Amino acid sequence: MCRRVCFFLMVCLFSISMVPLxxxxxxxxxxxxxxxxxxEIVLHLPLRIDETFTIRYIHxxxxxxxxxxxxxxxxxxxxxxxxxxxxxxxxxxxxQGRGVVDFDGEWTWxxxxxxxxxSFILRVGSPSVDxxxxxxxxxxxxxxxxxxxxxxxxxxxxxxxxxxRKNNHAGGQ
Numbered sequence: 001m002c003r004r005v006c007f008f009l010m011v012c013l014f015s016i017s018m019v020p021l022x023x024x025x026x027x028x029x030x031x032x033x034x035x036x037x038x039x040e041i042v043l044h045l046p047l048r049i050d051e052t053f054t055i056r057y058i059h060x061x062x063x064x065x066x067x068x069x070x071x072x073x074x075x076x077x078x079x080x081x082x083x084x085x086x087x088x089x090x091x092x093x094x095x096q097g098r099g100v101v102d103f104d105g106e107w108t109w110x111x112x113x114x115x116x117x118x119s120f121i122l123r124v125g126s127p128s129v130d131x132x133x134x135x136x137x138x139x140x141x142x143x144x145x146x147x148x149x150x151x152x153x154x155x156x157x158x159x160x161x162x163x164x165r166k167n168n169h170a171g172g173q
Contacts, residue, residue, distance in 0.1 A: 028157040029076060031135075033142075036121070036150040045135060047072050047155065052081065054134040055142075057125060062087055067134075073116065078155055080115040084108060119154035 031053065033043035047053070052071045059066050062085075069082040082099070084107045099113035124131045124146045131142040142151070 029072060029155045030157075031072075032154055032156045033122075033133075034152045034154070035146065036152055042146060042151065043133070043140065044156075049074060049076065053136075055122070055131065056134055057129050057131045057143075059085065060125075060129065070117075072155060073114075075116075076155060076157075078117045078119060078153070080113050080117060082109060082111045082113060084110070119152060122151045122153050124149050124151060 029047055029049075031043070031045045031047040032041055034041050049072055052069055054070070055068050057066055058064070064086040066085045067083065068080060069084075071079050071081045073079045086107065098115065099110040102109040102111060122131070122142075124142050126147050127143045129143055129147075133140040133142055
């Protein structure tokens with residue numbers, strides 16, 4: 001009897017000790033940003049189906065903020081859901097048939113875009129462009145850390161260090 005109790009306690013203690021090591025960590029999906037020049041994973045963040053994140057930057061002509069809202073869709077792919085900005089400037093238009101334009105008194109919104117991207121390359125602007133990832137209430141300053149770099153933004157399954165990527169880059173590359 002004592003042997004069984006000791007064995008049970010050892011199994012429990014071993015299991016509990018593995019949690020901080022990440023052995024029992026969530027297996028994904030994860031939002032991942034990889035520096036294309038070094039192939040270094042620079043961000044690896046848990047992301048749930050239907051969860052959104054936003055990339056904010058300063059428009060180079062208007063010098064006003066632009067927000068692009070992305071979602072992990074039901075199929076597990078990244079999709080552009082909405083964008084909003086203060087004014088229609090250079091390159092800030094609406095493509096007929098993609099989303100619905102709305103003005104809330106302060107921001108122009110293009111909602112319900114539902115453009116599946118799979119993954120994409122983000123060319124991070126200089127500190128004045130201020131590319132920032134808005135994720136779960138946090139602001140992660142991309143331009144401060146990776147200005148001038150190209151980051152591959154994708155969704156992966158599995159924990160950090162376990163490469164379970166699907167080749168879902170646009171163009172099949």
